[in-house]
Amino acid sequence: MDLAEEGRPDLTESQRAVYAAEIPKAELHVHIEGCLSLELLFRLAAKNRVRLPFASIEEAYKAYQFTSLSDFLDSYYLATKVLVTEDDFRELALCYMANAYNDGVCHAEISFDPQAHLSRGVSLETVLNGLRKGLKQGKSKYGISTMLIMCFHRDKEARDALACLDKVRPYASWISGVGLDSAEAGYPAAPFREVFRRAKAMGLRCTAHAGEEEGCAQNITESLDVLGCERIDHGIQCIKDRQLLERLVREKIPLTVCPISNAALRVVPSLKEHPARDMLHSGLKITLNSDDPPYNGPAIISAYWAGIGAAYKAAATHLGFTRGEILQVAINSIEASWLSADQKKHYLKQIAFFDQQFGENDGMPPAQSGDVYDVEAAEGE
Secondary structure (H helix, E strand, C coil): CCHHHHHCCCCCCHHHHHHHCEEEEEEEEEEEEHHHHHHHHHHHHHHHHHCCCCCCCHHHHHHHCCCCHHHHHHHHHHHHHHHHCHHHHHHHHHHHHHHHHHHHHHEEEEEECCCHHCCCEEECCHHHHHHHHHHHHHHHHCCCCCEEEEEECCCCCCHHHHHHHHHHHHHHCCCCCCECCCCCCCCCCHHHHHHHHHHHHCEEEEEEEEEEEEECCCCHHHHHHHHCCCCEEEEHHHHHHHCCCCCHHHCCCCCCEHHHHHHHHHCCCCCHHCCCHHHHHHHEEEECCCCCCHHHHHCCCCCCCHHHHHHHHHHHCCCCCCHHHHHHHHHHHHHHCCCCCCHHHHHHHHHHHHHHHHHHHHCCCCCCCCCCHHHHHCCCC
């Protein structure tokens, strides 16, 4: 498991932190609505005349101290009210892309929550046109390839999700997959069987949030067996179910793990007690991700933005990940993505180049070549 022992020079903790933050990586678990930086939140609120419960950015920052997933979701859905126009969604996408670039992201599979907007009278066309424009501009500026995942709220009726899926049919070519998110405890995956069946019939890939909260490991099994998911978002509760863990290892099911988010929402007692490294050592195919960057930073790392770079850095500094383990997680992120075989090969070469050059530059990150894979061109779009 520890690839650093295979002839790679040892790194100090500070060097590992740089290595982790800079290594090319794919982000597979991030919610675009959860990427409203506090600056953008206040600016859009003023523009769209939306009243916020905070008088200032500093007050909002101090308020981002959550006791649970449901506590966080209250703030999350409140903030979405500032997203009204197509240009708002464009700016939101660009906000994420700029930060992702600084975090070493080469590819991102980004979730969005259409039900949170449709319920406010914001059309799916407005949401998707804005996101597409922002992601296209971001790709041109930062060279990051992207895919969109449309998530359904598991705490709403399955018929609402079916109606949402019908609305997206004219834009199906713009979306790569579907997911299931929002509150987990008390909301099983099984009622969404038909939703996911129809989504797969449309050619969409499938993932679902499952096994994030205590006592919810069974949702992982339901997501695999009932929904037919090929990837699990979070999944950390599998560590407490040996039979389930062994199945996930045997079937090589990727888990998109979010350590800082889990600590911020009190899913784990503290960041240092997160099971990510134990999961990796158990043979699980884990990836590291941000989830909702501006919401997770204040309580855990005293930062306004806790992106995927911070998650990788925390793995090195708080969870004891070695250089080889960080490298393995970056490789996992590409292999677990929904990119084509050729696209994966391209990005894996970027990771290998970075790893080789890092050691030859006395523990400093190499200059990037700027060689960007054009996903849309490769897919003939």
